[in-house]
Amino acid sequence: MTRAMDGQPVIIGAGIAGLAAALFLAPEPVVLVTRAPLGADGSSPLAQGGIAASVGLDDDDALHLADTLAAGDGLCDAEAARRILSAGPEAIAALERLGVRFDRDAAGGLLLGLEAAHSRRRIVHADGDGTGRELVRALSEAARACPSITLVEGEARRILMREGEVCGLLVATAEGARVLTTRRLVLATGGVGALYEHTTNPVASWGVGIALAAEAGAELADLEFVQFHPTALATPARPLPLISEAVRGEGALIVDGSGRRILEHVPGQELAPRDVVARAVWRELTAGREVFLDARASLGARFATRFPQVAAGCRAAGIDPATDLVPIRPAAHYHMGGIAVDAHGRSTVPGLWAAGECAATGLHGANRLASNSLLEAVVCGRDVANDIAGRPAGRAIVPAPSALPPAADAAPARAIVSRLIGVTRDAEGLTAALQRLLPLAEGAPPAAAPARVGLMMAASALARTESRGAHARTDFPDTASVARRSRITLPAALAAARRVRVPDLAFA
Structure with missing residues (x-):
């Protein structure tokens, strides 16, 4: 079996991006590495919101792009955003061809929801707030039925390199270590939410793809930008448990214990960008007041x-939202940063691609517009497949x-990241994070890999001496006049932590 798979493209991760890449590669043989049986793991099944796509009669690509750029607070790659968003209607059609059942009205039209910072109803849902679950169901069924996809259940532990290029993957399986030989490796491993105590992400989403890519020498981008969803239960x-932004799109209010609307005087109110709402909720909580x-x-x-x-x-928490106030708090939800990739999903390491949340395409900028991520996963999964298809195996x-x-343990890093790289940051806390993460990052597994991800996030956040989008510095509250995306590598982050001062990071 292993010899038969030699040289085939390998995709790590069976969320929406990984499944899309594998399916769009058909009929070319591909190996899909998944931590658990299809549909049983990852952030994708938890996605409630939906897919943003300009399919409404009052909508178009330009409006969707304008909303995305506004939410991204000056840091979006406009060309990347234009390319990905314009593929929205075709992505919806492709998903339906793969068996996704989207919600439709009595006349057969797509039911479109409204979410924060969108100027139009353009959120396509499935099963109400079960969009991610429905997408994973349909794509998993399609993958199981696809003869060109071989499933390998296991955990990716190391990218194998030779002369600066990818040559294989070391996987831990139930039967022991296994080497998959490949020169075409795709990371679709999700985000970093599990580096935080309060998160909507599963426990395995601590940034494994970022860690693997960084160890292989890849460049990372925009790691300081973590989106905290303002309404986690x-x-x-x-x-x-996540409370979808669509609930506020249907008119729900954010109030304190006395019923006072905490966003009443904020532009956009409950549908202001997520970073604005999250900070407003966080201020109330840190002042000792509950928020609902x-x-x-x-x-x-x-x-x-x-x-x-x-x-x-x-x-399950003993609350009836029809009659009760629902207690909420911000929680780490989505990572705008990740592995730096080009328009084809290629990283800076030959033979290594990335798609989905672990990739930094430039679509989201400093603050992701709600429901753009599922669209990005599908479109960029397709783009990676198209780039890989037909390439000689070599x-x-x-x-x-x-x-x-050994399997990674994120708990030691989690305690540091949660406290010091949270909703708001400052130089003192970020310097402390570097100091405390460094011995873990330079130490032995299982704590080292998650600590390295946290260390790179802290170094990037310390170097960005402004507040922009989801990155809020209390010691630098203003936004710089020039918007620059950040770049970092693992050696640069380690050097920065050893110096314990703002490093000489490259910005572009």
Whole structure:
């Protein structure tokens, strides 16, 4: 089996980006590495919002682009955004051809929802607030039925390199270590939310793709930009249940315990950009006041029908959103930064591509516009597949790997990142983060890899001496006149931490 797969493209991650890449590669043979059975793991099944696409009669690509650029706070790559967003209508059609069942009205038209910072109703949903689950269901079924896709259940532990190029992947499986020989490797491994105590991401989403790419020498971009969703259900559960932005799109309000609207005088109010709403909620919480989502008047008894997944999470916590105030808090939700890639998804390492949340395409800028991420996963998964398809496999000579690294443990880094690289940051806290993460990052597994991701995030955040989008510096509250995307490598971050001062990072 292993010899038969030699030289085939290998995709790590079976969320929407990974599944899309594998399916769009058909009929070319491909190996899909997944941590768990298809559909049973990752952030994709948890996605409630939907897919943003300009399919409405009152909408077009230009309007969608304008909203995306505004939310990105000057840091979007406009050309990348234009390319990805313009593919929205075709992406919806392609997903339907793959078996996705989107919500439609009685006349057969797509039901379109409204989310924060969108100027039009353009959010395409499936099963109400179960869009991610439905996409993963349909794409997983299509992948199982696709004869060109070979599934390998296991955990990627190391990218194998030879003369500066990818030549294989070391995977931990139930049967032990396994080497997959390839010169075409795709990372589709999700985000970094599990580096935070309060997150909507699953426990395995601590930035494994970033760690693997950084160790292989790849350049990373915009790591300082972490989006905190303002309305996670405040419970002891981990991950925190998400309360979709679409709930506010249907009129729900954010209030304190006395019923006062905390966003009443903020432009956009409850539908202001996520970073604005998250900081407003965070200020109330740090002042010792509880914050709630109030959907009693706007949705009431319709809540469970319109948002069945959110309603189920509330019921599990003993809350009825039709009649009760719902306690909320910000939670790490999405990473705008990641592996620096070009328009084809190629990283700076020959033979290494990235798609989905672990990739930094430039679409999201400093602050992701709601529901653009699922669109990006589908479109960029397709773009990576198109770039890889037909490339000669070449001959990969795999060096003898060292012992299989143990599974990573994010807990030591999580305590540091949660406290010091959160909703708001300052130089003192970021310097402390570098100091505390460095011995972990330079130490032995299992703590080293997650600590390295946190270290690169802290170094990038310390170097950005401004507040922009999701990156809020209390010691630099103003936005710089010139917007620059950040770039960093693992050696640069380690050097920065050893110096414990603002490093000489490259900006472009």
